Amino acid sequence: MIHADQSNSSETGNEFLAFTLGKEEYGIDILKVQEIRGYEAVTRIANAPEFIKGVVNLRGIIVPIVDMRIKFHLGEPTYDQFTVVIILNIGGRVMGMVVDSVSDVITLSPEQIKPAPEMGTAFNSDYLIGLGTLDERMLILVDIDKLMSSAEMGLIEKIAA
């Protein structure tokens, strides 16, 4: 643990928020997470891709909500009082991400992060930092910055477009 804390000063944080999508467990850099909320009714955006659920009012700002389960065909997109929205702050932009559940915050040392294989997850490996191992658990560590800014998500308008 001490070792991990020391290496925190390196460019990416070593604390990850673990969440589940279907049966898979994922992790994202905790520093990108602004808050975690329950799912509430969204306002649908016309002609948006299916995985963009719509927008919600988060204390006066309009925040788009993305359902990762739909985007990556993981699990059943159900919405109940247990559905969780992780509010991310990426480069000043705020967005919400619907996941099945949030488990905990874990600390991983660089040795615990293994490079991701070329295939095997629903995510394009470009968006992966690696695979984190913690005892028996395996976390798919997602470069959420890159993923959310990608053209694939269509959340951010490219300047050229």
Next chain:
Amino acid sequence: MTIDMSQFFQVFFDETEELLAEMEKLLLGLDVAAPDPEDLNAIFRAAHSIKGGAATFGITDLTEVTHVLETLLDRIRKGETGLTPEHVDAFLTAKDILKMQLDGYRLHTDVNLEAVDRIRKTLDMLAHDGAASPAPAASAPAASKAATPARSDRCFRIELPVVPPRDVDALAAELGLLGDISRGLLEDRRAFFTLVTHEGQEDIVAICSFILDPKDLRITEVAVAQGDGIHQSIDERSNTEQRQGYGFFEPMHSQIADGTLEKERENAQGYGFFAPFVPLTIPVPHPDASADEHDGDGAAVAVPSKPDAVAVSKTPARRESDKPVASAESSSIRVGIEKVDQLINLVGELVITQAMIEQRTNALDPIEHERLLNSVNQLTRNTRDLQEAVMSIRMMPMDYVFSRFPRMVRDLAAKLGKKVDFVTQGAATELDKGLIERIVDPLTHLVRNSIDHGIEMPDVRKAAGKSESGRLSLSAEHQGGNIVIEVTDDGGGLHRDKILAKARQQGMTVADDLPDDDVWQLILAPGFSTAETVTDVSGRGVGMDVVKRNITTMGGVVDIRSSKGYGTTISISLPLTLAILDGMSIKVGEEIYILPLGYVVESLQPEEKDIKEISGQGKVLKVRGEYLTLIPLYQIFGIEPRFTNPSEGLVVILESDGKKAALFIDDLVGQQQVVVKNLESNYRKVVGISGATILGDGGVSLIIDVAALLRSSRQLNDETIFFKEAEK
């Protein structure tokens, strides 16, 4: 110290820039034949303030130019020299030079030293041209003796009427510019000054008249107290030079010549910084001597090796004593724009909360809860007033933009050898600050274009039977929720054939029978210029497309009207503010959308017989003999509606840019003011949606982009085209 100073520098830069703008505006408005003395005074005051500020900060080269400028202005102001067009030209050039110097300090841009030198010489020359026949200043009560610019020092005793101590301080500081001043109190609590100067009495009166009525002054000349006149005058001059040279770094007096007066002066100045008044650093030397002196000063300032302890400790005291002079007449405060925006956001939140309360109380029984409901009504009114007041902070008159054009038009017309009468209308029309700043560049471009391409040369105009000078007008007016800004010239108009030919040359496919409006829109395409020659004014083909793009990003529309031989009007229509709009909430299926009220003409329930199909593709609605395209909103946004038959639901007739259409919806919900939230700050632009807002219940509702909807209504029959079109 550097950080501390830089903050004050910024204020100085801002103020100076404003003063320069003010000066230019006054100069342009000046009637050369019969100048308004008030205007001349105002110009003089502006120059004077700049000089004072520059001196405080030790920016000597700025002081030098303002000084010669001021000298000349002073002569004109007092009627010693008549005002000629050359003067105005010289003043305008001087203003540009000052701006350049200011930018040099602020933005570290290059300063053309030659130009600086040239304008100083020009002003100097102009100042002395008229000097041959100096007329005594009429305002001075006993001016006859004082009219000759005396070299030798004279001592005046000035008795002031009863004035606030602040004014006394200010006056003391101003008079300190002329020479040495000491002050005392008369028995009846009035203040008096003893001033040793080589300036005449009329200068004293002139300065005092900034603050008080000269009639209340009593000025008596007394014999110079001690020392031999010439010796003293030299001493003083050297001292003057020193003080000028180092700006606020006070030279070490102790090494300078002895003599009682000198010592006295040291007492008053060197250590007297803690005394209630402090003379400004730069006295007004005699014009004759100024040029030579200044050269020396410039060199002196280049050696800033004087930051001794004394100077540092003195600076704050001095600045404080200067402040009342500078800000005495300002009635406005400077507030950072982010504070205003924060205020606006907070009020926006308040409006939402208020709407929420209103919605909740609507369900209450009006008799049982009469008092509560009354209070809520009161709250509604107050909130609305507050919102309007806060919004108005961000609103600025169009004059802010318009005022920069007269100069540009004047210069440009002169350069091109054209004659242009420039008129503005509706300068008081207000527009959001954010928009007003972004409209400057497009407008500048349009005005330049009009002068360069629109208005013909005087001989051409004469041959065409028009007056020699062209007329260029810039107007702004409110139209519904929009502001319409128009640039109109009475020049040659656009050449339809030339534009079409050029379009073909550029590889566009255009039909010969294209409607005029569409032809004009071609000039807004990238890389399009029909000018035969490229001038440095316009014609490179960059520009109009940038204009259009800028306007479009502001949510505006560019419209061109032109008729050959009679001129061109380019009209820009912009939303007034991006922050708040009056909206009508409508319902389709389970979704609530907001329509900006400005576009809504009426709503009605159509009858079956008024709905006609056109070749099985789209429907039109006949409203009072007019056929309007029927736009089914559920189809565009892909919503499951309650009604698919227009005669069951409602239609809202919308109008934008002269185009009308009927929007088919399920139901009207209500009308309310909504705070526009940007969808793009966290998401992306959505086709057909201009923004979002938060409803009373905390939910989000999207605002429909009516203009875009109507623009594409022609292709609406085919949805895919609509979206492709809009996505461009």
